[in-house]
Amino acid sequence: MMNNLEFNPSSTSDCISYAENSQVADESKIRVTVRAPKNKASAYSPSAKSESKGMSSKETVTLHDRLSNVCAELNWRCYEHSLQLYLEEGQEQSLNYAENVIDALEHAVMLKRVARANRLIKQSGLSEAQLETNYNPNLFSFSDNFDPQRLGELEHDENLFIRGEPGVGKTLTALQYAKRAIYEKGYSIYFAYSTELFALLRDPIRAPDLLNKVKNVRLLILDDVGHEDIYEGNTNAFYNIVAYRLNKQKSTIITSGTAVEQWASRFDDRKLFESTVTRFVSKAYLMHMTGRNLYL
Template identity: 25%
Template sequence: MILQERLLEASRHFGWIRIPEILHDHAEEASKHNISYLEFLDKLLQEELAAKYERFLHTRTRLARLPFKKTLDEFDFSFQPSIDERRIRDLATLGFIEHQENLIFLGPPGVGKTHLAVALGLEAIKQRYTVYFITAHDLVQSLQTAHGNRTIAQKMRALTKPDLLIIDEIGYRKMDETAAHFFFQIVSERYEKGSLILTSNKSYGAWGEIFGDTILATAILDRLLHHSSTINIKGESYRIKEKKKAGFFRPEPAEVNNQ
């Protein structure tokens, strides 16, 4: 018992959490099956490392502020034939993050843009990249608040620091002059330093309307598209598909010709 207490104390000293939970059972198994010392130690450490990695994933995912957890395996590529699954799987190797490149998903609402962005964000977290997710609406509000509180410098640092910044739903709300200016600064600060994933329901030709300034939109796109990939998605909304399945959308009755 004294030896076990010493081992548990050592575990607490090193910050090990899993080993104290499994030490007794693994010790009994080692004794019963004549497991070597090295194998016994390896089993303990491997379980500790696995538990540490799970805690790491949980913490990084929480800090990323992803709106949900959906993987690429959960994406229905058969429903969106306009998407090249092989290309998306290639993007999931995260070479675009390694090379500080950007990724833009364009398409109408409900076609899976956010799902794909989140799925790639989860893959990035698994590969130990730092990730942060924010909608364009929340980004504008946070920039305006930070500008008013004179904390804009800290906010800009927070948005330029992550390896991957995901900005969702660009185009659903027009940005005022101040927000558009700071958005340009974010893109400029991250240019060739960190990757962006953007989703938008607007084609690039309409971005002048989003930012209220065609010249500013051109400058933003110039930096965004220099090292980037664009995925255009065409198809029906997943949400409408699910509503149809549930019977919320019924076919219109045929008109009766009484003549």
């Protein structure tokens, strides 16, 4: 059962499995080029790599720092001062219980993260197989303006459009963003194959709740756009989702193996569709993947 999945939330390697010892010849690697929106031209460059905001190691922080971190995670700010006085009193009396208290609180934080992640997983649309999919960065060669260590990072108002032929790892890459959003950020996410989503949106009973969900999650992933069934109103549904999320600054990832120009034939209102896509692309990181089929 997915709600029984366990992980160590302090370790990114549990979210993204790196096969460090797997060497791949350069000519066999998938080539990945990334272009940023004009207002975020260097956000993914190595020089702009953000500092880690996670809990620092025990060797480099004080007990006060660790207490402050766990109180923030547990929403115990109102108790922080009293706990600090309690720990200081023990130290003054040479009672060495402070470390044990902090360790117990940090364990409580870990349990809270596990419970939160399992709840988010159940609501995500992700299968257990997708969550267990390993990602090997040695299979990919990234352009110089992209820091591979930041793969999977998106701020709340950032979007990503991944293009490439079938089998080059578009869905695999999108899944890394989903995993990090759940495990590291605690964000609500929803993953959907575009054909399945738009088919479900035709159901008058399920459509209202589903539309509300995909519009409001922190991260939405629409996978393999461009193969939808044509029906009256599907462009309006696409517009409602994308435009709403752009206005509310909620992150969206779209993957596609077909040219944008070909998408228009799958939607009933070409002008509305093209204006929606143009607006999304202008505000998204563009990731183009080329190379061999990883599954052949």
